[in-house]
Amino acid sequence: MKMKVTAVFDIGRTNKKFFLFDDNFQEVHREYARFDEIEDEDGYPTENLEALEKWAKEVFDKMLDSSKYEIESLNFSCYGASLVHIGQDGKPLTPLYNYMKPIKEDVSDSFYKAYGPEKKLSRITGSPKMGMLNTGMQLYWLKNSQPEIFKKIKYSLHLPQYLSYLFTDIPVSEYTSIGCHTLLWDFQKKEYHQWVYKEGIDKKLPPIEPSGKTNLIHYKGHKIKMGVGIHDSSSALIPYIRSITKPFLLVSTGTWSISINPFNEGILTPDDIKNNSLFNMRIDGSPVKVSTLFLGNEYKLQVKVLSEHFNVPHDAHRKVKFNKDLFFKINRDFVHMFKWHTIPSENMPDQTSIPYDNFDKAYHQLLLELVLLQEKSIKIAIGNSKIKQLYIDGGFSDNEVYIKLLSQFLNTMKLRTTNSSLGSALGAAIIISDKVLESKFLKTNYAVKKHSPFIKK
Template sequence: MSLIAVFDIGKTNAKLTVTTRSGAVLLETRTLNHVVQTGRYPHADVDGLWAWLCQTLQSFSDRLAITQFVTTTHGATAALIGDGELVFPVMDYEWGIEDEALYANERPSFQETCSPKLPAGLNLGRQIAWLANTQPEAFAQVTSILMYPQYWAWRLTGHAVSEVTSLGCHTDLWTPSTGDFSSLVAKKGWRHLFPPLVSANTVVGTVLPTVALETGLAAHCEVIAGIHDSNASLLPYLSASSKGESLTVLSSGTWLIMANIGGDVSCIEESADMLANVSAYGQAIACARFMGGREFAEIAGQSLSPCAEADISRLISESIFALPAFAETGGPFMGKSGKITTDRVLSAEEKYALATLYLVCVTHYCLQKLGSQGRHVIEGGLAGNPFFAALLAGLDSSRRVYCSDDLAGTTGGALLLCQTDNIPIKQLREIVPTLSDAIQAYYDVWLESALAH
């Protein structure tokens, strides 16, 4: 039996899934994605992830039947390689880089890259420029700049490649209109550091003999180039744009990213953290986003207790709001401090309800800015929220909302890269709107308060 392994590295968790070529899951296990706080700056624990991956594969009884391996990861992350190893630790993009004035003079315009100015290291070009400017002798040892999915492909095979979905993810490194590197790359003289560009589904090579020993993978196991996680979620739906259908995919995890496939890219606003991501096929896709998973957790608290409709209705009737923002990074309300407009103690169920209402309001605000119409498909964790989709549908009578039964759209999308043609089409559940009048009135007051807050 021929099996496929998908290594899915999110900002919060990392997951390994092993499936048959028809998509049947045989193994699914996860670990926390730790950030190492020691050293000059916080960085990804790549050696810890590697050890966990090797141990997990070794414990999987059918590992020798894995014939293909593919990685999908969060964006804004790169590995700088020299002499067969990391020259620098892989920077955590949430670290606050203090180079505002210098990088402001170096980065390309929003009009060129469709990449908004973001805080911390969310513009990957800023991370690389900081390393080059502050540690020039070490930077001179760099021979390859690898996007994060391709770092793992390199670590497995020893072959270095580049791929467009991670290059085009608010990095300042890519120009979507020309399909080429940006003026920043030319200005800094980095072009030769980026390996050859390949498609996300390219077979980079087979696993190294040393990797085969560490993991138990067969020496003939092929490694696929890999893909940015939100773009992996889009893969099953990209054909919609060629058919002229209006379709927006909401990929939810630590981030909630809304991608309007086939929409007008000219709508994006830098100040609202809107951008053009680049699909696996090289097309620019208008997107809006905020840290929905992070903010939900901040509002709902550690003890998650799913709410009932009565909890939602009570908060609406009492005009209790969560006003943005509850994460310091990204989103249309970046820079504002989160506030809950009540002094009474909320139950765990009410906190869950309030977090749901908050995400519905911010999402609707972003979708209106995107000008999205027609079908809206919710992927990832929010597809399992009992009220998010129905309330979102209730805010716009023309909006048709669906939930994917696959709560891990990134993994499923990455699986499609492995040249499989018999994976079942995802089942989509159409959602019936709920509390339409009440949620519309609630949103109007929330928006006025959010903008004034």
């Protein structure tokens, strides 16, 4: 007898993944793919949407014919800030524009002149001025730079919903994609912002469906329950929200360290905007306050400099163990020594100075300074929320020095690390399931570890 499974496409900027989960949300199959980027009409690199579509259809069709698995449901988790504009024939009219593509200043200036002021608009929409990272700005830019193309658009779909459309032929919008720093949503009125209607952009956006909505689709002789897709950051939250009863903060670490507060109340404050906070959205349309820090990227750059300075192997940082005595010595006479390449900070010196005689000492100094930035980012995300539980996942969750220092500086919080390579894919599977997660779900599936602050001298 075939095993009944849920299929999920988990689409990142670099890695494209396909998973099968059994009834207990255990991974039973996975496949990976990568595609070289192509260029848009301006020569800017972007996603090869055609290759992605072809791969997704081929992988899914192959698994439908599997003698081992019977796919009962399918969902999609994808990176945000990306739109596919389709015409009357259901085909894309433009490339999938890269959210890092620059926008000319005169375009954004005209927008904020018409619909600003910027700070007020950012607060209400939970969306700092971020260029193409605001998908609403993508639509405004397209309307002004390519009006003939804009007129031909039947629907503009965020990437998770476009992949769902490929398999269902049902165009929808969905809360977590709409609410991901898009400039589209008014978090006070809980509807599209007024500017969306004035520009006629609402007519390009299909009806909004709940994140957990499914449609029973007849696909190549099979009846399959298909989801509408979900934004990956919001999806990664679902296992935590469904299995933790008390308020918590999740810090997802990697190239970016993203502090995620699903329990924030009200719109962003002026200080939040000053500190570059933004809103994502939960599946029920409520805001998720987010504070970002370019932690992993900065760490990578600084570790490279240290490795070359001390003439040690490039992976020497992976072997450094936390040294409590070394920390006390550095902290006692603490001064900022590192000039950051990619993180703005008022405390950093004009140039980096490394007075230490070995790599381990300099590494502890580096991590101490980065953790101080991390502590600030976490406190910004928490704001006035009454949160005492802190979860760390991603690349830094197994960095002993980082975790020891963070547990010390946030010693009033219960800090736990989690380890799951499935992340958003698992959330996408859970959201279209009727199953209730047990309180031990994280412990069983995410290898949860508790961490306590070390005692000060």
